[in-house]
Amino acid sequence: MNRRDEPLAAPPAAQVAQDIAEAVRPGRGVPGAKPGPRGATPQPDTQALRIVVNGREHGIASSPATRLSDYLRDELGLTGTKVGCHAGDCGACTVLLDGEAVCSCIVAVGQCAGREVVTVEGLAEAPPDSVEAALRRAFVDRGAAQCGICTPGMLVTAVDLLRRHSRPSVEQVLDGLGGVLCRCTGYRKIVEAVLAVAGTGGVDEVDDAPIAPIESTPRGAAVGARVPRFDARPKVDGTAHYGADRAPQDAHWLKVLRSPHASARFEYGDLDAFVDAHSGLAGVLTARDIPFNRFAIFPDLRDQPAIAEGRVRMRGEAVLVLVGERETVERLELADAPVRFVAQPPLESPDDALAPDAAALHESRPDNVLCRGRVARGDVDAAIAAAAVVIDGTMRTRHVEHAYIEPEAGYAEWSRADDGTERLTVFACTQTPYMDRDELASMFAIDPKQVRIVPSAVGGGFGGKLDLSVQPLLAAAARKFGRPARIVYTRPESMLATTKRHPARMRATIAADADGRMIAYRFDGDFDTGAYASWGPTVANRVPIHASGPYRIEHVRALTRAVYTNGSIGGAFRGFGVPQSTLLNEMLVDRLAERLGADPLEYRFEHALRAGDRTATGQLLRASAGLQACLAALRPAWREARSRAERFNAAAMQGGAPDADLASHAPLVADPGTTDPHRRYGQAKRRGVGLACMWYGIGNTVIANPSSMQAGLRADGRVVLYNGAVDIGQGTYTILPQILADALGVPLACIDQVCADTDLTLDAGKSSASRQTFVSGNAARLAGEDLRARLLARLGVAEPATLRLEGPIVSARDGTREARIDLRTLQPDARGDVLVGSGHFDPPTVPLDADGQGVPYATYGFAAQFAEVEVDLDLGTVRVLAMHAAHDVGRAINPTQVEGQVHGGIAQGLGLALMEEYVAGRTDNLHDYLIPTAGDIPPIRVHLIEDAEPLGPCGAKGVGEPALIATAPAILNAIHHATGVRMTEVPVTPDRLRTAIAEARS
């Protein structure tokens, strides 16, 4: 796929100026922060039932049975209260009811009559010396809000907690926050923020460098500073607008009717009669309402309809869309609609789909193989045949759900430009506005310039909001019925209809020579790509490159297939298949070290790739390959932890108590008294410590990967970064301004921002593949350098120079002289900029040949992590006691943000290892689909290794996906260390582990 930069759309100049004026955020702006549309004006206080919300009395016009969350959002316009599940599972909707934290989605507003409610907006009104204000400051300063969708619920819950316990223990905080789910942060910085307010100290061993206020970050010191997020304030105030928080008042509501069958033919009955029979229903959408009803990630693989055309290939596929008044569409169900299905036997697994007589899901792929991936170097079969040590292994993984707390939501509307051409505007949560624009243009047969994508604040993505979801349905409805259209997916719908991590079935062989040298790795993997292509090709191509791990191995062959089935669509999910293959690779490396009698860390250290080595694709690593430095950073704690676990187990096997000094020697590990209140160590508990390494190519695999940025200088001396790199919680709206400030040579506080909007910002590509810091960071750097060069040229000053912005007066000094210019004398362009710098970066890569030889990525992230676990041999339960993570990030542009990414990745890796398994129709809610809660995440020690990447902006690479990849294999290796059992399937649920332990004992 090669998506070229398109020139910006060309709306009228006056419109541009207005849009820019609205979009520019002084210092800490976010897109879409406009007044909420629904009920922003309170209803007249004439109702009999009354309620006090944030100190003001209101009537209740809604039915008394209305959920309190809906009343707050829809009737009062208080959209700071978020809805992640409508079922009491996620805690995003938490408010204070008469001072007590409650899930407002499961409280009827009628129950609140005469009572007092406080929402996150109410916390924002608290005086500066209050606990509420202190918590909001601490969340900002400590990086406790990433995507921010959980933040209102977390803050409200924390207020309740601190009112109950003014000086809570760590356990009390973990317990108190346990009802609010966060998918981004790994909770540690949230806990840290709460404890900081309570004055009871930190929880993790972190480099406790001071927070650097944006306003006082000096010139040239923005990169590397722990500045708060630019977009933190609206997230803690509840004013950031996510997809469900904004829509025109007159918008129709949509509801999607979905297939209950994984494979079926279907036909409609009399749709006109159906519509006529339901007042409030404006009409329905079918596939015929979308001119080209196909989309995909890769334009040459467009196989997915937005609405099915007589055949469904997966459970949850859209078959009919209802359009009309909210109450009507919400009341109607599939059983009410004239849709008749004829179910067919589904192909549930790659085995089914690859059977010789299997029906083809798509005519273009009669064998159901979407694509294959291959990397081959050396003669792997001969090397294995001649090896002194050969170890085979298998690994199986399941569907994993992104479980971002914000379900898909947004609105669309059509308008006409002055020349009469149609324009489509979509406001929705997305990781990839420019791809959305191009796909919608394709589907509605219009020019991309006729489409404007305005990303909402994004309440978590992790790859799941890269594919289109609500957008084509909204566009079709708004066009057909001539009114704006809006939708908010329900939680089950979000989980049922969107992509998942590919389930994988893998086998591999690792071999060593007589000296114990790793010499060969052979890998075969089938990845279940589900009903449609989505990111299947990326997974199939990325995995073979990484399959043999970050090690010096001469002979490698790695083969993959992405296989169509009638399962959930396998999409992008933090790592594109590499987390799956790393589970197998790191188990085999561990087993090899064990067979050779080597220490697992030292064996990996000896074989680690380093600068000057060639990878399995033949790529020469010229620099910034810091795996050995990562392992060296972990070494002291690793030795101590292994020794401690072995002493623990020795005592436990003799039926005695663990070492009395365990806790004092292990500040990160929980006191035994808290993990074993019933004193069962002597009978069943074992501890283990396991390590894993990883590497990860930063950015797209081989294909073009460009990003473009602009920096504009205003007549008042403010600098505007036009930043199209959507911040989905990973921090691009903070990191890129930091890079720009230093490249331009001005204080960070001079930077304003226009955030992603396809009319206002250039194409920065998608927020995925850990690419934005490296790729868009370079584009921001180049834009800053370009603007600086233009300014100095105007001033007639040569480098090295010092630049000063003092309001409209810019001055520069080059050592011998100083020049000044009044920016008000320059002619502004349509956006209001008097000077503009541009930056464009596309990482240099070389296409892979038939054997996968080439340069697939410009640079790689490296990491090592180790886990300390405790296993109950009788119950099969695993508790992770501590995680230690060392990541070579090239340069930490903002260490607080990088730590937050590592924490969040570890939390998701822990879920992958121990609890997360999506089963369509059974676990499509946040009650049955388990993700880690605050109490599941152990203390985490992060080591940031800065082996600078010469191509990176200030040396930086990326960390979003690397953060997760080593965690699950480290936990599995730790389970082996504790129990002697090698688990070959994740998640390692208690039943699976108990069975494996029983088999090993028998």
Ligand code: FES
């Ligand atoms: S929205 Fe209320 S608990 Fe999830």
Ligand code: FES
């Ligand atoms: S910051 Fe908690 S869910 Fe994103």
